[in-house]
Amino acid sequence: MLPNGVGTFDLGITERKRRERAEREILIVDTARRIAEEEGWAAVTIRRLAQDIEYSQPVIYSHFASRDAIVGAVAIEGFGELAAALRGAAHSASSPKNALAAVAETFLDVAFDRPAIYEAMFVLPSGLRFAKSDTPPQLRDTFDALAAVITPFCQDVEVATETFWASLHGLAELERHGRIRPAFRAQRLARIVQMVCAQAPK
Amino acid sequence: MLPNGVGTFDLGITERKRRERAEREILIVDTARRIAEEEGWAAVTIRRLAQDIEYSQPVIYSHFASRDAIVGAVAIEGFGELAAALRGAAHSASSPKNALAAVAETFLDVAFDRPAIYEAMFVLPSGLRFAKSDTPPQLRDTFDALAAVITPFCQDVEVATETFWASLHGLAELERHGRIRPAFRAQRLARIVQMVCAQAPK
DNA sequence: ATTGATAATCTACCACTGCTAGATTATATA
DNA sequence: TATATAATCTAGCAGTGGTAGATTATCAAT
Numbered sequence A, B: 001m002l003p004n005g006v007g008t009f010d011l012g013i014t015e016r017k018r019r020e021r022a023e024r025e026i027l028i029v030d031t032a033r034r035i036a037e038e039e040g041w042a043a044v045t046i047r048r049l050a051q052d053i054e055y056s057q058p059v060i061y062s063h064f065a066s067r068d069a070i071v072g073a074v075a076i077e078g079f080g081e082l083a084a085a086l087r088g089a090a091h092s093a094s095s096p097k098n099a100l101a102a103v104a105e106t107f108l109d110v111a112f113d114r115p116a117i118y119e120a121m122f123v124l125p126s127g128l129r130f131a132k133s134d135t136p137p138q139l140r141d142t143f144d145a146l147a148a149v150i151t152p153f154c155q156d157v158e159v160a161t162e163t164f165w166a167s168l169h170g171l172a173e174l175e176r177h178g179r180i181r182p183a184f185r186a187q188r189l190a191r192i193v194q195m196v197c198a199q200a201p202k
Numbered sequence C: 001a002t003t004g005a006t007a008a009t010c011t012a013c014c015a016c017t018g019c020t021a022g023a024t025t026a027t028a029t030a
Numbered sequence D: 001t002a003t004a005t006a007a008t009c010t011a012g013c014a015g016t017g018g019t020a021g022a023t024t025a026t027c028a029a030t
Helices: A011-039 A046-053 A057-063 A067-091 A096-113 A115-122 A137-153 A157-176 A182-197 B011-039 B046-053 B057-063 B067-091 B096-113 B115-122 B137-153 B157-176 B182-197
Strands: none
Touching: A011 A046, A011 A057, A011 A067, A011 A115, A046 A057, A067 A096, A067 A115, A067 A137, A096 A115, A096 A137, A096 A157, A096 A182, A115 A157, A137 A157, A137 A182, A157 A182, A157 B157, A157 B182, A182 B157, A182 B182, B011 B046, B011 B057, B011 B067, B011 B115, B046 B057, B067 B096, B067 B115, B067 B137, B096 B115, B096 B137, B096 B157, B096 B182, B115 B157, B137 B157, B137 B182, B157 B182
């Protein structure tokens, strides 16, 4: 037994290992995200990930239970960044209507500029659960950022936010799938903003 | 050479074969749809399809170039049915506002009652191209059915229809993915209808 | 320094996928 | 009945997500 009663000298070693493991986990997520952005999610296979991080496949599974869980990790990152971008857009606006328009435009910008992350957040199976006790705060933050700009134009904030969010997501999805004309994106956004603003508050 | 100069007696045989081939193609699409509805699209594999229609896998590929093409065939069927359902809903309504509400509700009903077909139409890769020369009429029909009920409430019908469509699709997708509360579907729909109706025509 | 236990990692595999080359069987004509 | 052709099948490729079990490195205790 040791003088301090702990039974070991290597708390520092254990700590270093814990840290290295955490770094490797971040490396996996970053690598998945990079491949997805450059070549699409279909290119993000476990073998490819293992090759790129220079470990064998089972190591990936010692960090994530499934491929979906890796998508989920990228999605959470994406929600954090989306929430920040939306808050930034709202903050720079000079009126409630401008804030609404800026947030809507920013949402679509993210969807089209970073389609892989957007897919992870909204389209692919990711194992993420919303409005549950284990829901990551980044998801709530995104919802709240949308709610903040819609509040001046509605009575029921939750319902209005869900509806606003759905409209934006629908615009992103239909355009991503080539169902609606890219050239008229701004006009569709203007119509949404116009309709929301026509609603009386209280 | 034969008296009629055709060089063959079996035009009837050729015709029968052509017919049998067409029937088998329909069987493939119907089978794919059935499996997708009962067990999800992941269960629709080429091997499974081949087994169910009692032919080998290459026979499937003699009808469809890829699995995606089969999804596309189911999607086209779905668009035909969706267009009909939307037109029916609009027809039974007593006012432009009621028609709008009925169409919106019908759209979501289809999305939730037949999720596999909805996925084929809007989510999965299907090889379908919109607003192109080779676009099947069923797709245009669906768009037109939406346009018909939105026309009384807008100036630019195309933009308004795209926006309306996107809102409905977004509501369907977010609810399907558990992002928004199923219990408030009617309230979200009511808000959409309310917003559209607040717009001036002219 | 050498042991024995433990943790970390890898090799090799499973069952499955979409898809296809080439052999085989059935069919229609001469 | 022989031959060309069309229809169909068997068997395989290269890839997937995921994992069991052998192997290696690392540790504490002698």
